[in-house]
Amino acid sequence: MSLPTDLMYTSDHEWIASEGDLSTVGVTAHAADALGDVVYLDLPAVGATIKAGDACGEIESTKSVSDLFAPADGEVVDINEAAVAEPGLVNTDPFGAGWLFRMRITGTPDLLDATAYAAFTAGA
Template sequence: MNVPENLKYTSDHEWVSVEGDIATVGVTDHAQGELTDVVFIELPEKGRHVEAGEAVAVVESVKAASEIYSPVTGSVTEGNSVAESDPALVNSDPYGDGWIFRVRIEDASELEDLIDADAYTDLIS
């Protein structure tokens, strides 16, 4: 199972990459493997204000819909429209082209609630 060391994780199987005050969010390799066959992504609107832990996107496979939660409070700067038109990217490249949305972080201290790669690996093993 691929769990990159340089990312942060949530117990809901999102990964978070932080650059400056922007958090990029996607679903982990483990999560895409459990979902399989992602066929639809519902993205949050640009500019939407979201709270940490709020459901902001939906990733759907043939069998089930899964909500994706924002790991931090802030405003949505972008949704991945490429993945929206090609949802299979979430399966083929979950940490790259299959990212879901970006949020401008308001309170960096919330990042301390995220877990590191070792802790996430423990969680899924």
């Protein structure tokens, strides 16, 4: 799967797409592949205040349970109920229907562009 160049990325393998004052967050295809078949999502609650780099949820797969890290400081304003109901969307469409939550960012996140993220994952 090709890496979308219009998104920003974290070193914890989340992606973020900003539109106005709202940002959509998901995990990258690299993370979804490493996780294996995702079977359960524990996402942050709407209204929760999250801090960049802190665990804000969990992703459970047939292989393991992994923390979901906040890509930026802010407030959660929406979660993807479709992905909660069908966690496999994270594997089949990580950059689309498998998005996880939307947030209003209150701090400047430390993000990578697609080229830097590709170089980071190539060394992983």
